[in-house]
Amino acid sequence: xxxxxxxxxxxxxxxxxxxxxxxxxxxxxxxxxxxxxxxxxxxxxxxxxxxxxxxxxxxxxxxxxxxxxxxxxxxxxxxxxxxxxxxxxxxxxxxxxxxxxxxxxxxxxxxxxxxxxxxxxxxxxxxxxxxxxxxxxxxxxxxxxxxxxxxxxxxxxxxxxxxxxxxxxxxxxxxxxxxxxxxxxxxxxxxxxxxxxxxxxxxxxxxxxxxxxxxxxxxxxxxxxxxxxxxxxxxxxxxxxxxxxxxxxxxxxxxxxxxxxxxxxxxxxxxxxxxxxxxxxxxxxxxxxxxxxxxxxxxxxxxxxxxxxxxxxxxxxxxxxxxxxxxxxxxxxxxxxxxxxxxxxxxxxxxxxxxxxxxxxxxxxxxxxxxxxxxxxxxxxxxxxxxxxxxxxxxxxxxxxxxxxxxxxxxxxxxxxxxxxxxxxxxxxxxxxxxxxxxxxxxxxxxxxxxxxxxxxxxxxxxxxxxxxxxxxxxxxxxxxxxxxxxxxxxxxxxxxxxxxxxxxxxxxxxxxxxxxxxxxxxxxxxxxxxxxxxxxxxxxxxxxxxxxxxxxxxxxxxxxxxxxxxxxxxxxxxxxxxxxxxxx
Amino acid sequence: xxxxxxxxxxxxxxxxxxxxxxxxxxxxxxxxxxxxxxxxxxxxxxxxxxxxxxxxxxxxxxxxxxxxxxxxxxxxxxxxxxxxxxxxxxxxxxxxxxxxxxxxxxxxxxxxxxxxxxxxxxxxxxxxxxxxxxxxxxxxxxxxxxxxxxxxxxxxxxxxxxxxxxxxxxxxxxxxxxxxxxxxxxxxxxxxxxxxxxxxxxxxxxxxxxxxxxxxxxxxxxxxxxxxxxxxxxxxxxxxxxxxxxxxxxxxxxxxxxxxxxxxxxxxx
Numbered sequence: 001x002x003x004x005x006x007x008x009x010x011x012x013x014x015x016x017x018x019x020x021x022x023x024x025x026x027x028x029x030x031x032x033x034x035x036x037x038x039x040x041x042x043x044x045x046x047x048x049x050x051x052x053x054x055x056x057x058x059x060x061x062x063x064x065x066x067x068x069x070x071x072x073x074x075x076x077x078x079x080x081x082x083x084x085x086x087x088x089x090x091x092x093x094x095x096x097x098x099x100x101x102x103x104x105x106x107x108x109x110x111x112x113x114x115x116x117x118x119x120x121x122x123x124x125x126x127x128x129x130x131x132x133x134x135x136x137x138x139x140x141x142x143x144x145x146x147x148x149x150x151x152x153x154x155x156x157x158x159x160x161x162x163x164x165x166x167x168x169x170x171x172x173x174x175x176x177x178x179x180x181x182x183x184x185x186x187x188x189x190x191x192x193x194x195x196x197x198x199x200x201x202x203x204x205x206x207x208x209x210x211x212x213x214x215x216x217x218x219x220x221x222x223x224x225x226x227x228x229x230x231x232x233x234x235x236x237x238x239x240x241x242x243x244x245x246x247x248x249x250x251x252x253x254x255x256x257x258x259x260x261x262x263x264x265x266x267x268x269x270x271x272x273x274x275x276x277x278x279x280x281x282x283x284x285x286x287x288x289x290x291x292x293x294x295x296x297x298x299x300x301x302x303x304x305x306x307x308x309x310x311x312x313x314x315x316x317x318x319x320x321x322x323x324x325x326x327x328x329x330x331x332x333x334x335x336x337x338x339x340x341x342x343x344x345x346x347x348x349x350x351x352x353x354x355x356x357x358x359x360x361x362x363x364x365x366x367x368x369x370x371x372x373x374x375x376x377x378x379x380x381x382x383x384x385x386x387x388x389x390x391x392x393x394x395x396x397x398x399x400x401x402x403x404x405x406x407x408x409x410x411x412x413x414x415x416x417x418x419x420x421x422x423x424x425x426x427x428x429x430x431x432x433x434x435x436x437x438x439x440x441x442x443x444x445x446x447x448x449x450x451x452x453x454x455x456x457x458x459x460x461x462x463x464x465x466x467x468x469x470x471x472x473x474x475x476x477x478x479x480x481x482x483x484x485x486x487x488x489x490x491x492x493x494x495x496x497x498x499x500x501x502x503x504x505x506x507x508x509x510x511x512x513x514x515x516x517x518x519x520x521x522x523x524x525x526x527x528x529x530x531x532x533x534x535x536x537x538x539x540x541x542x543x544x545x546x547x548x549x550x551x552x553x554x555x556x557x558x559x560x561x562x563x564x565x566x567x568x569x570x571x572x573x574x575x576x577x578x579x580x581x582x583x584x585x
Numbered sequence: 586x587x588x589x590x591x592x593x594x595x596x597x598x599x600x601x602x603x604x605x606x607x608x609x610x611x612x613x614x615x616x617x618x619x620x621x622x623x624x625x626x627x628x629x630x631x632x633x634x635x636x637x638x639x640x641x642x643x644x645x646x647x648x649x650x651x652x653x654x655x656x657x658x659x660x661x662x663x664x665x666x667x668x669x670x671x672x673x674x675x676x677x678x679x680x681x682x683x684x685x686x687x688x689x690x691x692x693x694x695x696x697x698x699x700x701x702x703x704x705x706x707x708x709x710x711x712x713x714x715x716x717x718x719x720x721x722x723x724x725x726x727x728x729x730x731x732x733x734x735x736x737x738x739x740x741x742x743x744x745x746x747x748x749x750x751x752x753x754x755x756x757x758x759x760x761x762x763x764x765x766x767x768x769x770x771x772x773x774x775x776x777x778x779x780x781x782x783x784x785x786x787x788x789x790x791x792x793x794x795x796x797x798x799x800x801x802x803x804x805x806x807x808x809x810x811x812x813x814x815x816x817x818x819x820x821x822x823x824x825x826x827x828x829x830x831x832x833x834x835x836x837x838x839x840x841x842x843x844x845x846x847x848x849x850x851x852x853x854x
Contacts, residue, residue, distance in 0.1 A: 078727055079725070079727040080724075080726065080728035081727070
C-alpha cells in the first residue's frame, strides 16, 4: 500500500501549474497528490526533506523502444552490448545487462534511477502486441503503454483508399482494444508496404504497389480518424524518407497535411487540477525530428535541415515534436521503417536484421556507433540539440534520444545538460568534427534552458502530448504521486563551471517517488512500486464494427495465425487501465 | 622489482574469476591485503587466500610488481585482465581470458592457456609457451573490434578465430591454426608458422596474415597478386617464398587485407 508522504521545502518545478522553483511542500496520500495532510495524517507520514533541492513531477518518456520483438532482436543480435554493461542483483532487484538494449528489469531500474516513472513504447506492430505486453509485464518501476503501428496496415490502406472513414475508424477502435494499445503510430506511410517488394516511396504523392495509396492520403486519413474518435494523443508520425539526405523537405511537407485538422480528445478520465489546460491541442506529433531533418543531397554535402522545420513549427500551433537527440557512443537503430534501416546497414557493413510483419508493417534493427570524429555523426549531435533549442515554445518540444536509435536513454542527462549549458556544448564542439559547427546553426545558439524548461520538455509536454496529463506530468491535486527530487540547488546552479556535476545529478535522482512510494533514493532502488498499463478503449458504432469485422475475417486467410488467436487478452497486462475514448457512442 | 608468489592451496571446484591477480591490484598492498582481494566463484565472492597461499608483497607501483604463480591454475580465469604494467609468470596452465584487455606489461604462461587469451588486448606482451584454444586475441562475440595493440606469442598451437576483428598489434603462432583466423581483420599482423585449415582472412578489409604452412581450404574471396621473398615486419621475419593475395573481395570492392601463403606448402594455389 502506498505510503503517505510529505515532501518539504523543495524548489518545485511544475510547468502545468506554472510553478517555477517556488519553495513549497508536496503531499501524497493513497498514491495521489493531495492539497494537504491533516495533523493525524502527518503523524504517520513519511517526511522527505527537499531543502535546497529540485522537485519535479516524475519523468514521462513519450517515445522510447524498450519492449517488443525488435528490441528483443536487438538483444539477441548484440551480445557485445551486454558483456561490459551488467548490474548484479540486490536483495530486491534482479540482475541485468545491456547498454543500448538492456534486459527488461534493468530498463525499469535505470529509468527510475533517472527519475522517470512513465514510458511509452513507440512502436507496437499489432502481431507483436502480445510479445510487447509480455515484456512490459516484466519491466518494473514504470507505468507504460504502447503506440500501435498502423501506417502500412492493409485494412487501413484499403479503407482510406476507398474513402471509407467510418470503417477505418471502426478498425482503429477495434485494433486498439484488441491489442491493448494507446495511440496511433505511423511509420513511413505507404513506404514500408513497398519494402516488401524491395522498394520504398520517394515523395508524399507517390502511390505504393497494389494499394495505390500515397503517404499524403494515409497521413490525411489517419489524422482525420484519430481526431474523429478523440484518441488521447495526436497521430505519432515517423515521416517518409527518414535518414536520407534531403528528407527535411518531405518532413516539412508532411507536417502541413494535418494543419486544418481540429484536435479532439474525447476521453472519460478524472483530470488532475492543473492550472494550464492539459487537454490536447495538437493534431500531429512528429517523432525524432533529428532523423527527419537531414539536409543536403548526399553524405558529402550533408547538413542540418532542422532550422527549416523548426521555423515552420514556430509559425504553427498544430505540431509537437520529440527530438531524437544523439549523445554519441553506442546505439542500436531499430524502427518499423525497414528500408531506412537497410540503408543504415549498407552504410555500416555490419549486422542487420529485417522483418516483414505480414499484413501490417515491417521493421529493421542495426547496431550503430556515433563517433565524435565522424562528420555526419557530429552534425547529427548538433541537430538533436537544435531540434530542442530552435523551437521557442517548450510546449512544442520533448526531449528524447529515440532510445536506442540516437543513443540509450541513460544518456538523457547528457542531453539535458547540453541544453542547459552553452559551456558544455562548447566543450563538445571542441572534441567533435568541425562539420558540427559548419553545417548546423547550433554554434550560434546561446539559449540555455532553465530547470523549468527541462521540467517542461521531460514532464509536462510529453504528458500533455500523449494525453496522460490527466494524471502524469504535474504535481497538481489529483495527479499521480510521481515525484523526482534531484540534488540540485537551483539557487546555486552554475551551468558554466559545474555541468559535469549536473549530468551525474540528473543520472541518479536523489529520490524517485512513484505513486507515493519511495522507489529510488540516492540513485539506489529502494522498492518496486505498483505500476499500470494504459490502453485506449474506444467505443464505435456496433453496426460499423460488425461490417468492418467481416472484411477483417475475410482477409485473415492471408495471416499465418487464426483470427481467434489474434487478440491480446488483458491477462497479459499489469494492472490494465483502459481509458474510455469516444464517449458519445 | 618486488615479487609476490602465489601458490595454489586447494582443488578448485567451480572455476574462479580472478582478474584481481594483476600487478595493478597488488601494487602497494601488503601480504594480508592481497590475501583479502575478492574473487568470484559462481555467485560467491571469496578472498584470494581461500585459493592461494600468498608470499611477499606488492611493489610501489604496478611496474615494480612481479607476480609468480607457482603451480597449475587451469581453473583460474582472467589472470592479468586489464593489467597495465609489471609482470606475471604462470608456471603451469591457466583458464579462460588470460590477459584479456591487457594494456601493458608482460604475462608468461609456461603451460597452456584456455580460450579467449588476450581477447581485445590493447598493449603489452602475452607469451604462451604451450598451446591455446579458440578466440586468441579476438573480439568478444558479436563485436568486430578485437585486439588493437601489443603482442601475443604462442609457441604451440592455437585453434579457431585467432585475431577475429584484429585492428592492430601482432599475433604470432609458432604452431598450427584452424579456422577463421583473422576473420574481419582490419589491421595488425597475424603470423602462423604452421598450417591452417579454412576461412583464413575471411571478410578481412585490412592488415596482414602470413601462413607459412599449408592452408587446407583457401578463402575464395582472395585475389592473387605476386610472389614475395623473405618477409620482414619490423622485428618479425618470415623466411622463404610466399604467394601474396589481397582480399576479402567478398566483403568490399577495394579490400586492403593482405594474405601471404608459403609457396612450398601451397603449390596448388
